[in-house]
Amino acid sequence: LISENFPDSSVRRLSAYLRQLELLSAAGVTRVSSRQLAERMKVGGAQVRRDLALFGQFGMRGVGYGVEEMIANLRDILGTERRWKTAVVGAGPLGLALLRYGDFPQRGFELVAAFDVDPAKIGMNVGTVEVFPMQRLEEVIARKEVKLAILAVPAAVAQQTADRLVAGGIEGIMNFATTALQAPANVHVSQVDITAQLEQLTFQISHDRDDRAETTS
Amino acid sequence: LISENFPDSSVRRLSAYLRQLELLSAAGVTRVSSRQLAERMKVGGAQVRRDLALFGQFGMRGVGYGVEEMIANLRDILGTERRWKTAVVGAGPLGLALLRYGDFPQRGFELVAAFDVDPAKIGMNVGTVEVFPMQRLEEVIARKEVKLAILAVPAAVAQQTADRLVAGGIEGIMNFATTALQAPANVHVSQVDITAQLEQLTFQISHDRDDRAETTS
DNA sequence: GTATGTGAAGTTATTCACAGCG
DNA sequence: CGCTGTGAATAACTTCACATAC
Numbered sequence: 001l002i003s004e005n006f007p008d009s010s011v012r013r014l015s016a017y018l019r020q021l022e023l024l025s026a027a028g029v030t031r032v033s034s035r036q037l038a039e040r041m042k043v044g045g046a047q048v049r050r051d052l053a054l055f056g057q058f059g060m061r062g063v064g065y066g067v068e069e070m071i072a073n074l075r076d077i078l079g080t081e082r083r084w085k086t087a088v089v090g091a092g093p094l095g096l097a098l099l100r101y102g103d104f105p106q107r108g109f110e111l112v113a114a115f116d117v118d119p120a121k122i123g124m125n126v127g128t129v130e131v132f133p134m135q136r137l138e139e140v141i142a143r144k145e146v147k148l149a150i151l152a153v154p155a156a157v158a159q160q161t162a163d164r165l166v167a168g169g170i171e172g173i174m175n176f177a178t179t180a181l182q183a184p185a186n187v188h189v190s191q192v193d194i195t196a197q198l199e200q201l202t203f204q205i206s207h208d209r210d211d212r213a214e215t216t217s
Numbered sequence: 218l219i220s221e222n223f224p225d226s227s228v229r230r231l232s233a234y235l236r237q238l239e240l241l242s243a244a245g246v247t248r249v250s251s252r253q254l255a256e257r258m259k260v261g262g263a264q265v266r267r268d269l270a271l272f273g274q275f276g277m278r279g280v281g282y283g284v285e286e287m288i289a290n291l292r293d294i295l296g297t298e299r300r301w302k303t304a305v306v307g308a309g310p311l312g313l314a315l316l317r318y319g320d321f322p323q324r325g326f327e328l329v330a331a332f333d334v335d336p337a338k339i340g341m342n343v344g345t346v347e348v349f350p351m352q353r354l355e356e357v358i359a360r361k362e363v364k365l366a367i368l369a370v371p372a373a374v375a376q377q378t379a380d381r382l383v384a385g386g387i388e389g390i391m392n393f394a395t396t397a398l399q400a401p402a403n404v405h406v407s408q409v410d411i412t413a414q415l416e417q418l419t420f421q422i423s424h425d426r427d428d429r430a431e432t433t434s
Numbered sequence: 435g436t437a438t439g440t441g442a443a444g445t446t447a448t449t450c451a452c453a454g455c456g
Numbered sequence: 457c458g459c460t461g462t463g464a465a466t467a468a469c470t471t472c473a474c475a476t477a478c
Contacts, residue, residue: 007469011420015413019395033437041397045437046471053439061438062478078416079423086415093314098411100310103395107412108419148418172418174411178236178320180258188421190414194315194391195324196232197407198303199295201365201389202325203228204405206296224447250459262459263449270461278455278460 010051011078016041017048018074025067033064080108087146089161090153091116091124091131094176098150099126112144137161141168151175162189227268228295233258234265235291241284250281297325304363306378307370308333308341308348311393315367316343329361354378358385368392379406 020040024032034048052058052065055077059065075081086109088095099114114131116122124131132140141149149165151158151173158177165173172188175181181189237257241249251265269275269282272294276282292298303326305312316331331348333339341348349357357363366382368375368390375394382390382404389405392398398406 079419097310097314202296
């Protein structure tokens, strides 16, 4: 059996479903239908059912989905049932903000180290982790068995830093620098480009205006 | 003429092309072919040509695209040829990091205000902007004609804050809180969920492992 | 009755392949 | 001759609609 291929868009929605289910769970709700889940986001009920059914039969016909059960299933599918040792590389303003970001532990991401070049920051404790010198990157990554890296260094050194992360045995990199990273196929990269996100907004706003002008003319 | 509809995925790639072209420009390159542009990202040449051709005929047959010319065209398409007055709402660690993010000005985003509830932060200057009290949100937004908001407040108050931004006349919101915001159709929302991004990575890593196991058995 | 799971249909996006232009 | 721009073909994704199970 050759590897089945799951649509990226479906996988992105799984995270969104999980967020909604966590909210429902906190509110004491125990069961939810595809339609209820759908109307909390801007998708159709069939979409929700199809997305979930891609990975198994989780629902009860005539009833819906069990909230707690589905949370566990989604975590299992997304891989966050297990804990992921994560490092923040670059302790500038953004890196420091991420180190203090409270949601990570409860979502399966365990911060275990930070790195920076600035001697003044070495040895500092931020949140629960220590800031190590950048020289020790490979060594600490390997020794602590870190699997995920959050890359928050200047764009100019992003690629060389990524290369060292790969050498240290990292499996995934979330890159905040505005650079398309090159990495071997077995290391996954997720590009988080804040400027690009803003550009999507300005595109939509600009073209919305055009549409209005067109339809009213 | 009813509004043409552009694929989201194409628009996302336009931002990526723009980043590459900016790099080429800085390196002194004046012309680039769709193939050259394509191999710097993981897309095909036809994809690049189709994406660009959606918005006009920018290339020179037999030659390629003019780098400077295409940069101007993409900025025009994305709406960043003009400057966008932008506010950061919530001056916690993340908000402060974004206020100091140096790329915004050169990309068309002009930070003009920040807001926070903490009295200790009011009146502070961060980067080039002043921190205003949250009570003055609508007033300052409207007076300064702010069009974009970067929302970096706790999830619990994200929706109510978004409502006030809408009341103040904002046109787009980039939301860092893990909450699907409700907003009227003329206000665009872009959801930036860092945890979800990490989950995409863990999904890929987990399923990669499965694939290897399957294909080697 | 109610809501899932899923073939089939419909829609949208990507890739192919080549005519046409510089 | 090289590279764009684009119809036509293909592939991917979404929605419909209903048999099926509770």
